[in-house]
């Protein structure tokens with residue numbers, strides 16, 4: 001028998017959540033990550049928004065994913081003694097007339113009401129801070145401090161002796177382990193065992209801005225979003241989608257777009273302190289893809305978290321654990337072997 005149950009390649013949201021699930025199940029795990037300064041997970045705002053998009057739709061299976069995420073992150077906060085998951089209010093400001101019309105219908109739907117703030121704040125936002133003439137609503141959301149979650153987890157794994165900083169090389173003879181699992185994000189497009197899986201990846205750019213005064217810790221959404229950080233004067237502003245230029249280079253064009261959109265509703269002056277870009281690993285919309293390789297049975301894959309990694313990763317990681325440990329089926333449409 002191999003001395004280790006699983007080698008997990010990549011410590012982004014996918015690798016970190018899977019490592020926790022396998023460790024909690026009593027398996028021996030080694031997490032290996034090349035520790036790039038900028039990755040999709042490290043720059044993500046970690047927003048978990050149940051009501052999304054212009055259609056004001058409920059996020060896919062949010063009633064399953066959100067309770068699972070809450071339990072998962074709360075357990076890990078207990079384990080590590082650190083706080084990285086925050087229940088937060090978010091304000092959605094309308095910028096098109098049809099959004100308001102849709103809202104008038106949706107607000108009567110009990111499934112939708114579950115995620116609304118009750119009572120709705122009045123005014124929705126401080127009029128000195130933002131322009132809300134077209135109306136909007138406040139909702140109950142959450143936010144994962146992703147960079148902190150990853151850093152705290154890495155420290156924990158290091159203390160257990162199950163983390164190493166290394167570029168994993170798939171082209172040489174693979175090390176002994178029951179499973180070697182690729183959690184490499186968009187880099188998996190170049191993995192020689194999994195390069196046949198088609199990506200619809202999207203580059204995203206995000207700004208870090210500083211206001212001249214502290215603001216309430218709420219995210220505000222109006223086409224783009226601004227998301228709070230630990231510092232009440234500093235917000236993250238994002239994000240853009242670019243399906244053509246799949247690199248990590250910040251562009252003046254995206255910065256201009258984000259700044260202009262922020263200025264269209266925020267009245268306070270701000271300075272841009274940082275500007276980052278990374279590629280979201282999107283395979284099939286926001287559905288993850290996971291499972292074992294169709295031929296190489298000890299090679300696994302957990303990817304495709306898309307734009308919803310903070311919300312989806314805990315539930316999918318738990319499904320993968322149950323599949324590996326108990327032979328439970330993977331969620332419909334997400335099983336690598338059945339889909340490709």
Ligand SMILES: Cc1cc2nc3c(=O)[nH]c(=O)nc-3n(C[C@H](O)[C@H](O)[C@H](O)COP(=O)(O)OP(=O)(O)OC[C@H]3O[C@@H](n4cnc5c(N)ncnc54)[C@H](O)[C@@H]3O)c2cc1C
Nearest residue numbers: 010012013014034040041044046047168185204308309310
């Ligand atoms: C600008 C932006 C904003 C976002 N905002 C949000 C948000 O608000 N909410 C949300 O839920 N999601 C958000 N996302 C999406 C979210 O970040 C992704 O769902 C998530 O990061 C995917 O995580 P991952 O672990 O699959 O990939 P990654 O984060 O890319 O992690 C892969 C890891 O594997 C490592 N790696 C790769 N290959 C190797 C190798 N061969 N050897 C060793 N290490 C390797 C990489 O260095 C990296 O650490 C955002 C993304 C972007 C770009």
